[in-house]
Amino acid sequence: MTLLGAGVRRNGRWLVRGVDFSVRRGEIVTLIGPNGSGKSTSAKMAIGVLSPDEGRVERQPGFRVGYVPQKLAVDWTMPLTVKRLMTLTMRLSDKEIAAVLDSVGIGHLAGAEVQHLSGGEFQRALLARAIARKPDLLVLDEPVQGVDFAGEIALYDLITSIRNSAGCGILLISHDLHVVMAETDTVICLNGHVCCRGTPAAVSRSPEYMRLFGAAAGRTLAVYSHHHDHTHLPDGRVRHEDGTITDHCHAGDGHHHDHVHGPEGHGHEGHGHEGHVHAHGHAAGGNHGHHHADNGAPVAHAPAAPVSGRIGEKGDV
Numbered sequence: 001m002t003l004l005g006a007g008v009r010r011n012g013r014w015l016v017r018g019v020d021f022s023v024r025r026g027e028i029v030t031l032i033g034p035n036g037s038g039k040s041t042s043a044k045m046a047i048g049v050l051s052p053d054e055g056r057v058e059r060q061p062g063f064r065v066g067y068v069p070q071k072l073a074v075d076w077t078m079p080l081t082v083k084r085l086m087t088l089t090m091r092l093s094d095k096e097i098a099a100v101l102d103s104v105g106i107g108h109l110a111g112a113e114v115q116h117l118s119g120g121e122f123q124r125a126l127l128a129r130a131i132a133r134k135p136d137l138l139v140l141d142e143p144v145q146g147v148d149f150a151g152e153i154a155l156y157d158l159i160t161s162i163r164n165s166a167g168c169g170i171l172l173i174s175h176d177l178h179v180v181m182a183e184t185d186t187v188i189c190l191n192g193h194v195c196c197r198g199t200p201a202a203v204s205r206s207p208e209y210m211r212l213f214g215a216a217a218g219r220t221l222a223v224y225s226h227h228h229d230h231t232h233l234p235d236g237r238v239r240h241e242d243g244t245i246t247d248h249c250h251a252g253d254g255h256h257h258d259h260v261h262g263p264e265g266h267g268h269e270g271h272g273h274e275g276h277v278h279a280h281g282h283a284a285g286g287n288h289g290h291h292h293a294d295n296g297a298p299v300a301h302a303p304a305a306p307v308s309g310r311i312g313e314k315g316d317v
């Protein structure tokens with residue numbers, strides 16, 4: 001699955017623009033970015049529920065998607081068992097249901113009512129529903145919501161084992177700007193456009209992190225941090241690191257790693273989190289620079305000028 005310069009426009013405003021990335025078989029890609037930065041919108045283009053208004057999405061014929069949405073439109077006043085949840089939108093035999101629930105560690109909860117599940121059990125039930133479709137691409141919109149820290153680690157472990165056993169591509173949306181799975185191959189930071197991308201930091205090597213959360217957390221989670229040197233205010237103006245506010249980005253913004261490209265510097269209409277930057281490939285590749293995040297992770301920065309080219313390679317799902 002590959003997004004090429006994909007953008008969605010609503011009510012005269014680009015929600016996201018110039019989004020380029022691909023997810024290959026067995027690859028874990030994590031989208032991060034502030035609220036409203038277009039993570040869900042980009043994921044919806046990837047799975048085909050939203051069509052791009054510009055650019056395109058390429059998928060192989062017969063491509064199947066499993067999707068765990070951020071919110072589920074279910075009437076929670078109605079009693080609903082886990083087993084019934086599994087068959088709301090797909091036909092599965094009892095044996096298939098038992099097998100897929102077992103595979104996510106909740107085989108014993110088939111008869112339980114969904115509204116009584118813990119946060120972690122509920123996420124597992126949703127995961128089971130998504131993987132029952134035998135997807136080529138599994139898209140998980142905030143898989144650890146409502147889950148405590150130990151539960152997060154267990155869920156990330158489960159996601160990794162699904163990737164390893166099913167071999168599907170996995171697109172994760174992390175609404176926590178700073179934490180991504182260590183197994184993530186590529187982190188894509190959105191801010192209305194691709195801000196930057198790269199491998200997650202090796203937090204497992206950070207003694208502070210280990211001390212804080214324990215060695216198990218260090219093996220599973222990584223802090224991917226980078227620094228935005230200016231912020232786009234809701235009224236379209238720009239607040240810089242030194243606290244000054246200007247109508248536009250400074251000339252030269254966008255040529256170092258810790259930066260969010262804005263619309264003003266690139267001649268796009270509108271205000272806020274609009275912008276249009278293409279970035280290609282993994283950390284070290286492509287036409288753009290190769291920098292390091294605060295914690296030493298390689299980060300490829302989106303180039304200031306749009307570049308074109310094909311991302312998709314053999315092995316895409």
Ligand SMILES: Nc1ncnc2c1ncn2[C@@H]1O[C@H](COP(=O)(O)OP(=O)(O)OP(=O)(O)O)[C@@H](O)[C@H]1O
Binds near residue numbers: 036040042
């Ligand atoms: N159908 C729509 N019509 C108009 N605006 C929309 C529509 N869907 C989303 N938006 C807007 O598009 C922007 C991006 O939304 P999106 O849900 O993709 O962000 P997100 O990065 O997933 O955010 P969050 O972390 O808050 O979930 C937001 O400003 C949102 O209000």
